[in-house]
Amino acid sequence: MLEAISLQCVRGDRELFNNLNFALGSGEMLLVSGSNGTGKTSLLRLLCGLAQPATGEVHWQGENIQDQRSEYCHSMAYLGHHNGVKEELSPLENLSFAATVAGVVAPEDKIGEVLNRVGLCGCEELPAKMLSQGQRRRIALARLLLAESRLWILDEPLAALDVQAVALVEEMLSEHLTGGGLVVLTTHQPLKISFNFEIRVG
Numbered sequence: 001m002l003e004a005i006s007l008q009c010v011r012g013d014r015e016l017f018n019n020l021n022f023a024l025g026s027g028e029m030l031l032v033s034g035s036n037g038t039g040k041t042s043l044l045r046l047l048c049g050l051a052q053p054a055t056g057e058v059h060w061q062g063e064n065i066q067d068q069r070s071e072y073c074h075s076m077a078y079l080g081h082h083n084g085v086k087e088e089l090s091p092l093e094n095l096s097f098a099a100t101v102a103g104v105v106a107p108e109d110k111i112g113e114v115l116n117r118v119g120l121c122g123c124e125e126l127p128a129k130m131l132s133q134g135q136r137r138r139i140a141l142a143r144l145l146l147a148e149s150r151l152w153i154l155d156e157p158l159a160a161l162d163v164q165a166v167a168l169v170e171e172m173l174s175e176h177l178t179g180g181g182l183v184v185l186t187t188h189q190p191l192k193i194s195f196n197f198e199i200r201v202g
């Protein structure tokens with residue numbers, strides 16, 4: 001379970017939110033909504049442990065994430081605004097590198113399958129810098145599929161994606177939730193898959 005306990009977020013001299021609470025269980029999805037600049041990315045960064053709340057705590061499986069950083073990093077996959085793709089490396093190399101860092105066993109045929117699933121068949125060996133924005137976003141989605149993390153924290157996962165890729169993300173979310181995974185996401189685009197909770201910031 002992921003729990004936000006009385007979170008307060010301050011950026012610069014502005015309080016973005018205060019006393020924010022939720023509890024998300026297995027197979028559940030939380031949508032974080034709000035207008036531009038209200039604090040959605042800021043909240044996701046607190047949930048990942050990339051930033052600290054002014055007050056409050058984030059708990060994973062009943063324990064503060066600050067006290068279990070390494071375990072939490074293995075349980076959680078974050079897709080931010082940036083794709084985290086290395087420009088000089090091909091999709092194949094990017095995924096192989098990401099799997100090694102995450103401590104996941106990913107033989108080349110498994111990586112090939114995942115790349116095929118995200119529609120990158122035919123450009124597996126091109127340097128990422130030669131790919132389009134949408135194709136780079138697809139590498140990031142492939143990384144999620146390989147990561148084997150129970151908790152997905154996704155900031156605008158549909159950005160730059162075409163209609164087929166949006167449908168793929170919906171399918172990925174659905175499978176992840178059915179398998180007992182948890183999802184926290186922001187999106188300015190409508191999703192066909194329903195969420196269990198919504199928090200509006202700002």
Ligand SMILES: Nc1ncnc2c1ncn2[C@@H]1O[C@H](COP(=O)(O)OP(=O)(O)OP(=O)(O)O)[C@@H](O)[C@H]1O
Pocket residue numbers: 011012016034035036037038039040041042043
């Ligand atoms: N390092 C920082 N220092 C000061 N203010 C910041 C910092 N980072 C973000 N902010 C401010 O915090 C506010 C919330 O930013 P955030 O990126 O969380 O918004 P958002 O809801 O995700 O917006 P969008 O929908 O445009 O992605 C913005 O007004 C932003 O300018």
